[in-house]
Amino acid sequence: MLIPLFKFLSSIAVLLSLCLSGQAQNTLPEVLGGNIAGDETSTRFFVNFSQNTAVQTFYMESPHRIIMDLSETTFDIDVEEVFKPIGLVEAVSAGRISQGRSRIVLTLAKPAEIVRATMQKVLDEDYFRFLLDIEVASPERFSALLNAQKLVLGESGNVAQKGDRVLKKEKKEGRFRIVIDPGHGGIDGGAVGKLGTREKEVVLIFAEVLAEKLRNSGPFEVLLTRTDDVFLSLRQRLDFNRRSNADLFISVHADSLNQRSVRGSTIYTLSKKASDRLSERLAESENSVDLIAGIQVVEESEALTDILIDLTTRETKVLSKQFSRILVTELDKDIKLIKNPLRSASFGVLKAPEVPSVLLELGYLSNIEDEKLMQSLPWKTKAADAVARAVRAFFEPRLQ
Ligand SMILES: [Zn+2]
Known part of the structure; x- marks a missing residue:
């Protein structure tokens, strides 16, 4: 049992595609652009970053989604204009989600599976491209992917810390x-x-x-x-x-x-x-x-x-x-x-x-x-x- 499970987990770990940057960065990564192309069986999504940055991908259901978590990133683009939904991608949202963290959410038209997720420097250019290839999957396969990631990530996705910004403190008299x-x-x-x-x-x-x-x-x-x-x-x-x-x-x-x-x-x-x-x-x-x-x-x-x-x-x-x-x-x-x-x-x-x-x-x-x-x-x-x-x-x- 151990070996298949290990194999399964390592394949998931590849899907999670944690691409870490080696150099110290003072400025926030910036999203420069991107695109979506493909059809309802196979769709490619890519996004260009001003610098190498860690991208963590995972799945979510109801509705079927693929999430990409990033450290805080500047989006000086019109997300709706740049990422026109097509193929397996029904909607894209992106922006800051909490202090120091940003996120890109792909809402899927159908259950889909990540077959490739890589970050690479664009040849002869000064920026990096995160590439995500997805293929249509059965609902059962999508459920299996969700279950498998729970083993690795725990109940992922809920990155928000619960209302920790204010302590329940006493009010001054008459205020x-x-x-x-x-x-x-x-x-x-x-x-x-x-x-x-x-x-x-x-x-x-x-x-x-x-x-x-x-x-x-x-x-x-x-x-x-x-x-x-x-x-x-x-x-x-x-x-x-x-x-x-x-x-x-x-x-x-x-x-x-x-x-x-x-x-x-x-x-x-x-x-x-x-x-x-x-x-x-x-x-x-x-x-x-x-x-x-x-x-x-x-x-x-x-x-x-x-x-x-x-x-x-x-x-x-x-x-x-x-x-x-x-x-x-x-x-x-x-x-x-x-x-x-x-x-x-x-x-x-x-x-x-x-x-x-x-x-x-x-x-x-x-x-x-x-x-x-x-x-x-x-x-x-x-x-x-x-x-x-x-x-x-x-x-x-x-x-x-
Ligand atoms: Zn409102």
Whole structure:
């Protein structure tokens, strides 16, 4: 038994293709370009790097994916433009996944197997090419590859450290802690507008403006789940919120809808059943961001579903609703709202049982008017002012 197993493992080890660089590097590797070619039986993917870098590949299921993990790498390319899906590759996402780490995710059209994964210096050029050849495989073969890699890697893929950025510390007497959660980040860019506005960027700027306003408008301690362009899984956002011992959680988004005419701000609270079809679809898409980043969500997803909703205390629900109503009132004074701006759905990020939580869609990047507004700093400031007024009003009864 030992010999076949050893053979199997060594073949997997080849597939993992850990190509280590020998020289010390001060600058981050940069992705210079790449391409995909082939058909539904055999597809070649390659990516050019400014320097030799370690690439670790592995498989993931539901959906079938091939992941390439890298040390932190700069992607100064338009990933969607450069890597047009073809053959066995259905979608490509790439970017930073955590401090010091980047990732490329190939979502596969069918189960496939890596037959070649190499890094080599391009002849007569000053850059390195990582080449990945894949061939169609049966679902059984794909399962076998997954099982085999577990022997080597353990439960790989879940590289994110769980909410270790904030310790659950005591708040000063009379102070309230607010967590602002700019949606998306890193490898997960969120929605993109017609004019090229990226959700992950808009919501981060807004969150920073809002944090500043809040710090100046009352006894508020403000924490941001992220302050730069980094990916956070839903679980990390939720853990951050819970461990922060927060009094209020505001997740900020600017998503995209199929109906391009829909515009205006929306305030979402958590509910098992969505208030309407649009909200249901939006929550589905938001809850699937971990898939984009290649995060293993097998057991986590269960914890994020009904169990936590059931744990949500009545008080948390009441307070979330109460804040959402105040928020609508304040936003309505200065900002265009969607028809029926108070909506609800099963958003994973809102499931901290003990923290009143809302998700604010600033507007929709699928609508050009909304996009133009969201690009403007005066508009963001006006919207942040309204949110800060709402927060102040929400805590007013508890302020001395
Ligand atoms: Zn979003």
